[in-house]
Amino acid sequence: MADPAIKFRKEHVVKPKLGYLEENTMGYYKSVYQQLQCDVFNSEEEKATFIGNVLNETIGQELTLSQNQLVSRILECLLRLASQEHLSRFIDGLMKNPQLACSGRFISHVTQTTLTLAMTSLTSESLTQEIEQNVIKNVNLVCDVLLEDIVKYVLDPYASHILRIMLEMLSGVSVPVKVSRSDITFQQQQQQQQQQQNRVKDAKLKKQVPDVFVELLHRLSAQLSREDILESCLSSDVAAPVVETLLLVSHATDSVLCQKTCRQVLKSMQENKDGKVLLDHCCDKFTSHVIQCLLMVESEDAKVAFYEQHLKSKLVDLAVHPIANFVVQTLIKHSSFDLFVLVFEELFVDIEAVLAVYHIGIISSLAETCIKFKTKQKKLLQGLMKAFHCYEPADRQTYIAPLLLTLSTYDVYFNTEENKIISTSGNDDIAATDTFQITKLENMNLHGSVLLQKLLAFENTSSVVSSIINLSPDNLVLMACNQFGSHVIDLCMTSMTVGKKSRDAILMQFKGQYPKLAMDKYGSRTLDNLWNNSCLRQKTSIAEELATKEAQLNNHRFGKFAVRNCALHHFKHCRKDWERMQSRDTKKRKLFSDLIGDQTQGEKGNILEKKMK
Numbered sequence: 001m002a003d004p005a006i007k008f009r010k011e012h013v014v015k016p017k018l019g020y021l022e023e024n025t026m027g028y029y030k031s032v033y034q035q036l037q038c039d040v041f042n043s044e045e046e047k048a049t050f051i052g053n054v055l056n057e058t059i060g061q062e063l064t065l066s067q068n069q070l071v072s073r074i075l076e077c078l079l080r081l082a083s084q085e086h087l088s089r090f091i092d093g094l095m096k097n098p099q100l101a102c103s104g105r106f107i108s109h110v111t112q113t114t115l116t117l118a119m120t121s122l123t124s125e126s127l128t129q130e131i132e133q134n135v136i137k138n139v140n141l142v143c144d145v146l147l148e149d150i151v152k153y154v155l156d157p158y159a160s161h162i163l164r165i166m167l168e169m170l171s172g173v174s175v176p177v178k179v180s181r182s183d184i185t186f187q188q189q190q191q192q193q194q195q196q197q198n199r200v201k202d203a204k205l206k207k208q209v210p211d212v213f214v215e216l217l218h219r220l221s222a223q224l225s226r227e228d229i230l231e232s233c234l235s236s237d238v239a240a241p242v243v244e245t246l247l248l249v250s251h252a253t254d255s256v257l258c259q260k261t262c263r264q265v266l267k268s269m270q271e272n273k274d275g276k277v278l279l280d281h282c283c284d285k286f287t288s289h290v291i292q293c294l295l296m297v298e299s300e301d302a303k304v305a306f307y308e309q310h311l312k313s314k315l316v317d318l319a320v321h322p323i324a325n326f327v328v329q330t331l332i333k334h335s336s337f338d339l340f341v342l343v344f345e346e347l348f349v350d351i352e353a354v355l356a357v358y359h360i361g362i363i364s365s366l367a368e369t370c371i372k373f374k375t376k377q378k379k380l381l382q383g384l385m386k387a388f389h390c391y392e393p394a395d396r397q398t399y400i401a402p403l404l405l406t407l408s409t410y411d412v413y414f415n416t417e418e419n420k421i422i423s424t425s426g427n428d429d430i431a432a433t434d435t436f437q438i439t440k441l442e443n444m445n446l447h448g449s450v451l452l453q454k455l456l457a458f459e460n461t462s463s464v465v466s467s468i469i470n471l472s473p474d475n476l477v478l479m480a481c482n483q484f485g486s487h488v489i490d491l492c493m494t495s496m497t498v499g500k501k502s503r504d505a506i507l508m509q510f511k512g513q514y515p516k517l518a519m520d521k522y523g524s525r526t527l528d529n530l531w532n533n534s535c536l537r538q539k540t541s542i543a544e545e546l547a548t549k550e551a552q553l554n555n556h557r558f559g560k561f562a563v564r565n566c567a568l569h570h571f572k573h574c575r576k577d578w579e580r581m582q583s584r585d586t587k588k589r590k591l592f593s594d595l596i597g598d599q600t601q602g603e604k605g606n607i608l609e610k611k612m613k
Helices: 004-011 023-038 044-056 062-066 069-081 084-094 098-103 107-121 129-148 150-154 159-171 186-195 211-224 227-233 240-253 255-270 278-282 287-297 300-311 315-319 325-333 337-348 351-356 360-373 377-387 394-406 410-414 416-424 432-438 446-455 462-469 473-480 485-494 500-509 514-518 521-532 536-547 550-554 559-565 568-573 575-612
Strands: none
Touching: 023 069, 044 069, 044 084, 062 069, 062 084, 062 098, 062 107, 069 084, 069 107, 084 107, 084 129, 098 107, 098 129, 098 159, 107 129, 107 159, 129 150, 129 159, 129 211, 150 159, 150 211, 150 227, 159 211, 159 240, 211 227, 211 240, 211 255, 227 240, 227 255, 240 255, 240 287, 255 278, 255 287, 255 300, 278 287, 287 300, 287 325, 300 325, 300 337, 315 325, 315 337, 315 351, 325 337, 325 360, 337 351, 337 360, 337 377, 351 360, 351 377, 360 377, 360 446, 377 394, 394 410, 394 446, 394 462, 394 485, 446 485, 462 485, 462 500, 473 485, 473 500, 473 514, 473 521, 485 500, 485 521, 514 521, 514 536, 514 550, 514 559, 521 536, 521 559, 536 550, 536 568, 536 575, 550 559, 550 568, 559 568, 568 575
8 A cells, every 4th residue: 555645745746837947057058148248259160169069958958948038048149149050950849849839938039039040041042952941841830830729829928929920931021120029118129229220110021932931921811811810809919919010011012912901900890899980999009000000001092981981070089089199190191192181181170189288299290291292381380370379460470489399389488477467567668579588498398399390391491490590599509408409400500491591690699609509418519510511701700709718618528529529729720721621621511412412312313213104
């Protein structure tokens, strides 16, 4: 008879946690990571040998090692540096249990990295036929696993990422990071923006793929476009980005499939069991992103029909909604000329209501599209003046720049009620113009600055530029020394729509203030821009002013840059050499700007030729 104590111990044996590894194994991979970080290798061959030896140690343990949080990340680093042979062998190890490899919390990240690297290797010139066939075999295996239970995997927080990356790989399309990753942190966004400055905003075909992948893509797309799948996806924060990826991928590869998918998505939104209408989806945190994606990829006729059937006469209500306003912004940016005119006229009627809830993105989108189509620019500016209460009387129109920059109405900015009290107490000599001069420009706003910059790109900028020139020198300095306002001054000096006389007037307004600009973090940058866009006579005037404070500037954190950039030492001691140097720099800048201008015109000409063909 068995000992009861032994039976009790067997039943209560504590199983190790998922991803648990022995201490010596953990220590080994930690030391591997430290050596990679310190880069202790004497040559690339030595490093490749080291990585190969480490990956050889993983044979038969790929699944176990990849389930550990720390080791999975170390393996990702190793795989990015691995040879094609080691990469192919590692995939084979993961595919011993493809269900786990696709849906595990940590192993799914390793699977995603491995598949992405394997697909990249298909374009390599040194790729052998054996490795190519192995990659295709494993991609087929992953697709088969996903298609077996597509409902389960599309709603899985880890497998859904594998689905997205498979759609990208099978089509050869690169999808924007903000779509392919739903849980990205702000810090990661900043890092990826630095690493991917040249990445396109929209999905773009990046490489050709094997013919066998086209069939797999159509199979996967057909399953994801099913009515029951879409109904589950649209209400899920995990699955909605899969639908977005599908739309962007099909838009770049197969327009017929794209429009068919768009129709299926719209049908699913209209015939859902929850009783939601399409406008409810526009206000939904997750589904609204899908609608934005639809507006980006739909045909022009489909977009017009979408507006006529669902959005017409409801745009203002959507524009003031905290979520739906982004749908309206996307509609504006991706409208044809005729559709934009309809959208503009509907929103223009109640533009003040949009500004009242600080949805400046709507107004910026309108301004941007006005520039794109060269229409409705004057009307939009007049509408903004009315919304900020500075259209009538006419003399108030010169105040539009500070009002936009601070996003304040005329009454709030100048505190008109207080001024009335002062006036009735006997101080009638304080006129509106004096109030404009003495009111301090404070609380400048990022969105106001962006909107003001858009207006400076209009064909007629006289009203906005006059408003900036009429600011007092002190307020102009405050604008130039502000992180948001300084960009407005920069654009005034570089915009093709701002005339030379206006730029000269701005430089005159800064006279006597240049040392203040030089000793400010943002003002010093503005000073550089003013300097680079000045003629020799104006540079001489600026240098004379700065030279009187040279010692103070030299000892200042930011002022020393002005001394160097303006070559104040040469200016004081070798004036002729300084003038020759500045004339030479001016010619170089003009020549460079002319070259850039010619190149831009050439690109525009090529685009027009293609359109005509």
